[in-house]
Amino acid sequence: MKHSIITAVLFLLATTGLSAQNTWVQVKMSGFPTQATQAHIGYISGSQMIMADTVTFEPNSSIRIDIDLAKPTLYIIAFPELDKRAVHLMLEPRDKINLELQYADSLNTLDITTAKGSRNAQVYQQFNSILHRHEKEFHTINKEYTNPKTSENRKRELSLLYQQKQTSQNIDVRKLIESNPDVLISAFLVTYFDNDMATYIDLFEAVEKALTPKYADNQFVQYISSKVKSSLVPGREAPEIAMKDPDGKIRKLSDLRGKIVMIDFWASWCRPCRMENPNVVRLYHRYHDKGFEIYSVSLDKQRDQWLLAIDQDNLVWPNHVSDLNGWTSSGGAAYGITSVPSTVLVDRQGRIIARNLRGQELENKLREIFGE
Numbered sequence: 001m002k003h004s005i006i007t008a009v010l011f012l013l014a015t016t017g018l019s020a021q022n023t024w025v026q027v028k029m030s031g032f033p034t035q036a037t038q039a040h041i042g043y044i045s046g047s048q049m050i051m052a053d054t055v056t057f058e059p060n061s062s063i064r065i066d067i068d069l070a071k072p073t074l075y076i077i078a079f080p081e082l083d084k085r086a087v088h089l090m091l092e093p094r095d096k097i098n099l100e101l102q103y104a105d106s107l108n109t110l111d112i113t114t115a116k117g118s119r120n121a122q123v124y125q126q127f128n129s130i131l132h133r134h135e136k137e138f139h140t141i142n143k144e145y146t147n148p149k150t151s152e153n154r155k156r157e158l159s160l161l162y163q164q165k166q167t168s169q170n171i172d173v174r175k176l177i178e179s180n181p182d183v184l185i186s187a188f189l190v191t192y193f194d195n196d197m198a199t200y201i202d203l204f205e206a207v208e209k210a211l212t213p214k215y216a217d218n219q220f221v222q223y224i225s226s227k228v229k230s231s232l233v234p235g236r237e238a239p240e241i242a243m244k245d246p247d248g249k250i251r252k253l254s255d256l257r258g259k260i261v262m263i264d265f266w267a268s269w270c271r272p273c274r275m276e277n278p279n280v281v282r283l284y285h286r287y288h289d290k291g292f293e294i295y296s297v298s299l300d301k302q303r304d305q306w307l308l309a310i311d312q313d314n315l316v317w318p319n320h321v322s323d324l325n326g327w328t329s330s331g332g333a334a335y336g337i338t339s340v341p342s343t344v345l346v347d348r349q350g351r352i353i354a355r356n357l358r359g360q361e362l363e364n365k366l367r368e369i370f371g372e
Contacts, residue, residue, distance in 0.1 A: 040076075
């Protein structure tokens, strides 16, 4: 099929300052359904995505996007018709980038098969490849786990396998960032580990050190600098949480002083959370009489779904809280939670012991604490 060439010229007042059309991105698409597919073009300013334009890709088409760019900016090419799949591009003034994207309908993945013109694009391509490779593995595990014919023993095996694959993905992402700390997109990619600063604080520090001399005013560099300064690492006091339980009673984290407490950030719709819950229940029954408590903070929005999940998963401890505000949960905000599951283990004095322990790692730590 003959490729159609469309030029989308974006005059963005928020990023003007250099000559018009000083930066461009050529995007070639393949693997689309037969119909035309829309893409939204936008950029990140603060915590908002600012819409700049909408373009239409005909089947197997190529589009050039011209941008008047004054400073490095994170752009997003989002495809709402393809289950909101998106490509992130850290663009710098006068970049000339060529991308080739391949959509796989059977797996609903949008792969970057070619990225030329900048190290930012090339590093993001590698990140994209890591996620999609592991995403296929997660999909296979989840499909078997949710099969009604899967036994409880097999579900436990699958839960462990899921955690192993997640660890493998984290290792791959870490290696990528460690190899490219001076590439600006790394300031965005390292936020993948926002929920586990205790483990990855050295990675945040390395990226901050490499990028600050040249990009001190970049919003992502400033963000990771603030994360480094305020990171909730072991030994620091756990921030207070005071939220309502299902009966409307305020339950404070600080009321559990004197106990070993695991703060469990979860949600009824979070499949990895639900897969881990049987292990959490088992450990609760094993160590509760020795002084182990769980303080569960739900990031649900639907009260009935939250309560149903508590009942279905036999989460028998009393400390269940939620403000039903989803990702804007006040409890989640206090700990910088941007993904679930996420856990924080707190000692009897209210100090952080560790973050994001699950499965065997959590059991090993509890054995150590309780002297087994």
